[in-house]
Amino acid sequence: METRKVLVADDEIHIVQVVAMKLRNNGFEVITADNGIDAYDRCCVEKPDIVVTDYQMPGMTGIELVEKLRSTEGFEDIPVIILTARGFAIEQDQQEDLNIAEYLSKPFSPKELLSHVENILKSSAVS
Amino acid sequence: MMFNKQYYPLILGMSLIVLFVILVIPLGGTSIMESIVSLAAIGVVIWLGQQFLLKTKMFLVQIESLKLDYKEQRDKASQCSKDAKDSKLQVKLLQRQKRNTEAIVYSISEAVIVTDANEHLLMANEAAGRLFGFDLKKSVYKPLDELIGKKELISLIVKTRNSRARHVKHELQFESEDNIYTYNCIISCIYDENNEVCGAIAVLHDMTKEKEISQMKNDFVSHVSHELKTPLASITAYSEMLVDGEAADEKMREEFYSIIQTQAQRLNCLIEDILNVSRIESGMIKINKEPVSTALLIHDAVQMIKSHAAEKGVTIEEQTAIVFDQVNADKEMISQVIINLLSNAVKYTHKGGKITVNSEIDESEDVVRVSITDTGVGIPPENLPHIFEKFYRVKKNAGIAKGTGLGLNLVKQIVEKVHQGRVFVRSQVGKGSCFGFELPLIVAEETVESDLVIRSK
Structure with missing residues (x-):
């Protein structure tokens, strides 16, 4: 079975490490970035199957990253999971417009995140 | 043909006289007839008397009625005079009430506009005059169009009046050269005695600050x-x-x-x-002020941070020669200020950089000035005015180090609010920043007093 590639972007190094470890332990290939700009560049080079990104990052926010990806050829439909520690959730409309697959509020469970990644990749493979 | 009862005695008397003339006089029965005629004459006299009494009675009744009319007219005249007086009083009262109402409306800090059913201004207060820029004295009865530039408000007033709604709430924004002001506008219909809408009142509350x-x-x-x-x-x-x-x-x-x-x-x-x-x-914090040497506090703070700075390859230099009790301060709080400024300097200074801590006495201003200068990344000029605000972080530098955006605000609060000092910052992008604070020096009497307090303890 082909190894699926996940890009994890967060400016909190501990979060990146723990998410990456959980995914790697479960057979995923993980690439990481600690800011939005780097995340976009790595996406273009590595072409991941799914992106897990923090909402609030220096340089480029998670939403700005998704907006840029959506306007880039080859990433129009890439599944995205947004992690956030913000007090207020993003607008439902914005979530739908940007086709954000899942929106997880911090603190989150790595197990729960893993299950979302697996389910989203499964359903995207079927469609 | 029927006769009125009052004429019966007259008819009887006249009949007897006629009977006497036709029957008795030709027969020669004079004495009996004379008696009858006498009786008839008496009847006529009685009738005439009765008529006289009746007329007199009627006359008296009419006089009585005239008397009553006169009294009534006199009462009415008196009532009219009283009414006229009351009216004058009422006019005065109404004028006073109008003045009171105007005084109340004028004293309201919210802008108030009262219009008639045709959008002519009936009343407004100073706040409204200021907001819309019209002269109150020259504006009454003028169309709102000529007075108010904000057409949205006029159309809202018309809409509310047409809808007959009792109260309608709107949020309006007014732009000035330097700011956008938000007003909460409540428009209410005014109803007359027939429950018809005869105008509207608009109250505008400035909620920009809120x-x-x-x-x-x-x-x-x-x-x-x-x-x-x-x-x-x-x-x-x-x-x-x-x-x-x-x-x-x-x-x-x-x-x-x-x-x-x-x-x-x-x-x-x-x-x-x-x-x-x-x-x-x-103001709920416990403050323990005592004579403190900032030089000693700086030295302690530098010792605490030095190893962390060394790990990052940053050197710290102290330039604080004078060691004596210069300020009346809470030791722990001022230590916290110095540590916060020092750790910020370490955070935003790259490897090989240098931090200089300096403390000097400015006798011209009676302050001790502490400055922490680094050779770090610096802060863009547009961010400097906000740098001490709560949770404010320079976006450009947010990726360099973690922070809550509370440290510098705490520094400002401790220096300015608790110690009546002053914080300052100078910075140049790429060259570094200088953060510092000034605290008022202890004046001579204050030192003596503190000494006495300490000795007495």
Whole structure:
């Protein structure tokens, strides 16, 4: 079975490490970035199957990253999971417009995140 | 033909006289007839008397009636005079009430506009005049179109009046050269005695400040939530990994424990910072002021930070020669100020950089001035005016180091609110920053007093 590639972007190094470890332990290939700009560049080079990104990052926010990806050829439909520690959730409309697959509020469970990644990749493979 | 009863005696008398003339006189029965005629004459006299009495009675009744009419007319005249007096009084009362109403309307800080059914101004107060820029004295009965540039408000007044709604609430924005003001506008219909809408009253409340405070509250909650959740996310995730046995070996487990511990401390520091800012703002903090040497406090703080700076390859130099009690201050709080400024300098200075801590006495201003100068990344000029604001972080530098955006605000609160000092900052992008503060020097009498207090203790 082909190894699926996940890009994890967060400016909190501990979060990146723990998410990456959980995914790697479960057979995923993980690439990481600690800011939005780097995340976009790595996406273009590595072409991941799914992106897990923090909402609030220096340089480029998670939403700005998704907006840029959506306007880039080859990433129009890439599944995205947004992690956030913000007090207020993003607008439902914005979530739908940007086709954000899942929106997880911090603190989150790595197990729960893993299950979302697996389910989203499964359903995207079927469609 | 029927006769009225009052004429019966007259008819009887006249009949007897006629009978006497036709029957008795030709027969010669004079004496009897004379008696009858006499009786008839008496009857006629009685009737005439009766008529006279009746007429007299009627005349008296008419006089009585005239008397009553006269009294009634006199009463009416008196009532009219009283009414006229009352009317004058009522006019005066109404004028006074109008003046009172105007005084009340004028004294309202909210802008108030009263219009008639054709959108002509009936009344407005000074606040409305100021807001819309019209002269109150020259504006009454003028069409609103000529007085108010904000057409949206006029159309809202018309719409409310047409809808006959009792109260309608709107939010209106007014732009000036330097700001956008938000007004809460309540328009109410005015009804006449027939329950017809005869005008409208608009009250405009400036809620710009309230909006700003509300926005600040939301930002505060959002910031606090973000700052609290971030370390909590690490603690939760690493705990779960430990519980699930995801750590490969003992070394990794120890690393996880260490991360959890560090993040818990971070959480605690953040909560302490929030509480300290809140305590200072509300005046609930316990302050222990005593004569303090800033030079000694600087030295202690530098010793504390030095190893952390050395790990990063940053050197710290002290330039504080004078060591004596210069300021009346809370030692712990001023230490916290110096540590916050020093640790910020270390955070934003690259490897090989230098931090200089200087303290000097400015006798012309009676202050001790402490400055911490680094060769770090610097702050863009547009960010400098906000740098001491709560939760404010320079976006450009946010990726360089972690921070809550509370440290510098705490510095400002401690220096300015608790010690009546002053904070300052100078910076140049790419060259470095200089953060510092001034505290008032202890004047001679104050030192003596403090000494006495200390000795007496």
